Amino acid sequence: MGELRAPTGGCVAPSRLRHLDAWRTALSGIRSRSTRSLLSSLGIAVSIAALTAILGLSASNQADVLADLDAQGANLVVVTPVAGVDGEAAELPSSAPAMISRMPAVESVAVLRSVPREVHAYRNDLVPAGESNGLTVAAVDPGYFDAVGAEFGQGESFSEGGRALPEVVLGYEAARLLGVDQANQRIWVGSEWYAVSGILDPRPRVAGLDTSVLLGDVWAEQRLWSDHDASHIISMTMRVGAESLDTVRRMLAPTVDPSNPRTVSVSNPSALVSTRAIVDDSMSVLVAGLAAVALLVGAIGIANTMVVAVLERRGEIGLRRALGARANHIARQFLLECIVLSGVGGLAGWAAGAVVVGVATTVSGQAFVLPLYSAGLFPAVAVIVGVLAGLQPATRAARVPPTTALKAG
């Protein structure tokens, strides 16, 4: 046994590979088997494209469904006084509409006020008092129709001045029953003639509007009521930003009547709100599930390519080791190849997915919605998945003893 110097060889610096050269080496590795690299990149691209398309389509679809639901009144909240034990509805404070308007996320408040019980609507003054057709007579402000999203089929809402005049807006069914087919005709309400300023479209979002005869609130207050202190509020309907719906609903009763919140009933005009929540959730679950499957498929593709590459390129691994590559240079080379393959695949896939979403939404006439974060997140996820998939093959490549690798070559 030779007595040689201390076995550290301290005067030799470890072999090194420049960062730029490491990337070049990875790229040349990819070029050396370009078809297979392209295919494995394509695998990732397809899965990311699928993911992007799913996200974009479901987001576009969801936006569409939600807009549709909102159009149907899913974001309309109705506040009514609670009926007491005597069957009489409690009186809501006159300040209530103003208080509600001040709440954040409440876009507009439509107040429906009662008229005295004996006031009914008739085609003309000759119709017997009993034949009121079950029509509801109530009073509103001119902004009411906008607030509840009611559309006019004929004419328009009474003007700000019309609030204080004998003008009336008829629900579609009410107009039919009263024999009115166009604006400016007259009907008999209570004990006076009223001019019809507009007729609403059928199937409004607020229940009962179809059979309503709506007078101006100022007129009703001044001419029909003798009791001017009461608010005569039947209901307040407001449009609320979808994201604050729950909060607003919780806060409404104490806002309307701080001293007596129990007399206030807060409801939605329909069950659409729960549908909205379900739509919101189910889409997210679907997207997450499909995303996981798509990415798994992509990862298997990358792992497969790398496992084969390591087997095929043992000779090259041996050569590089002979040329002075350290084990971790080899591992790094394969990992960088994974990063390039999956990163390129991820970016290309995102772009392809965005195109799919663009085409599909154009064809279906929906709005294009693709969350911007996906442009960074998906390629990043692809790279992470690619690295995880390549970790084992890369480590294995690094562990092959140089002599074994050279023999295999």
Next chain:
Amino acid sequence: MNGESIEAETVLELAGVSRSFGGAVPVRAVDNVSLTVRAGEIVALVGSSGSGKSTLLALMGALDVADHGAVRIAGHDVSGMTDAHRSAVRARFVGFVFQQFFLLPTLSAVENVALGLLYTGTDARTRRSRAALALERVGLGARLAHRPSQLSGGEQQRVAVARSLVGEPSLVLADEPTGALDSVSGARVMRLLRSVAGAGTAVVVVTHDREIAEALDRRIVLSDGRILSDETRRVDAAHAAGVGCLPEPEGSV
């Protein structure tokens, strides 16, 4: 052989080196081998197949680690080194030539040769210019941009020789360098290797070709992992005369 003091021109020194493989009943592929190779020497390592030539070559080039004994390359004992340091010794002091050439098919000749400097941290421009010079040296200065597939077998092996030389190593280890070549190309590669040795680099050629071995100055015969004989004789007087007047090898310590 046990070197209390290493002569300046000693490039490779093996002292009592052994290497075994296998599990329960290990096979001793290299058994207590001691030898020294000096700068400018060209050595044939011969033996029947399974005699341990390739294992010994791997030990000489720090591709493998001996179970026992010490291997010193250009003054660096690689036995206890980490992978990083051993790799550095290969990158700086050892050039390999293989029977299968191991040229990367997508790279041009000059790029393949430049790979020989990749792990030394040399910048790309320098690597390329030195690779071009190395190709000139092996007579392929006009073939820089050719892909391996555009070169004959003999030319490919000369590219591989250029790659082994580009780092100006102290030691070139050639494993059956003519094994895949016809006799004319093989003879040309051997002439090239002899000229490399003539320029002051130590060259060890593993071969089972008796004719090639006979043509080299020194022959070490291996059998069952042991040195059977180690003979030196001047084969080519004209060539041998040139050795003394060549410069000292770069990189030797």
